[in-house]
Amino acid sequence: MKRKHYGVRKRRLRKVDSNKSAEDIVSELKQASSTANPYREPSLKIHGLICAKCAREFEYRDRHLLTVHHKDGNPRNNPADGSNWENLCVYCHEDEHSRGLLGDYLHDEK
Numbered sequence: 001m002k003r004k005h006y007g008v009r010k011r012r013l014r015k016v017d018s019n020k021s022a023e024d025i026v027s028e029l030k031q032a033s034s035t036a037n038p039y040r041e042p043s044l045k046i047h048g049l050i051c052a053k054c055a056r057e058f059e060y061r062d063r064h065l066l067t068v069h070h071k072d073g074n075p076r077n078n079p080a081d082g083s084n085w086e087n088l089c090v091y092c093h094e095d096e097h098s099r100g101l102l103g104d105y106l107h108d109e110k
Helices: 022-034 040-047 060-065 090-109
Strands: 066-070 085-089
Touching: 040 066, 040 085, 060 066, 066 090, 085 090
Parallel strands: none
Antiparallel strands: 066 085
16 A cells, blocks of 8 residues: 655745844744644644653653654644644654555565
8 A cells, every 4th residue: 555645835045134143043044943833732632751662751841852643644634622742752753654665675675
């Protein structure tokens, strides 16, 4: 079974105004990154700071190690109730996505 790959738009880099201070640039980047995944914070609130796969619990200061995984593989499917999301630590998230690649590789080998 082939996996669907949904297109994710890439952001274009823009030139930085050299008259801005470093603090202004950092502030703009933080603001842009906070709106990049509007589902991240709601998912962390709904599902808690715990990995759904390995059950590792995270502190608030370590929440950057948790990622939001879309169960159906479609990053555009973001229901408000969080039913398509699960919080996975970076290690389990990598494992989840590499399983399909390994399976495809082994299936094509035969």
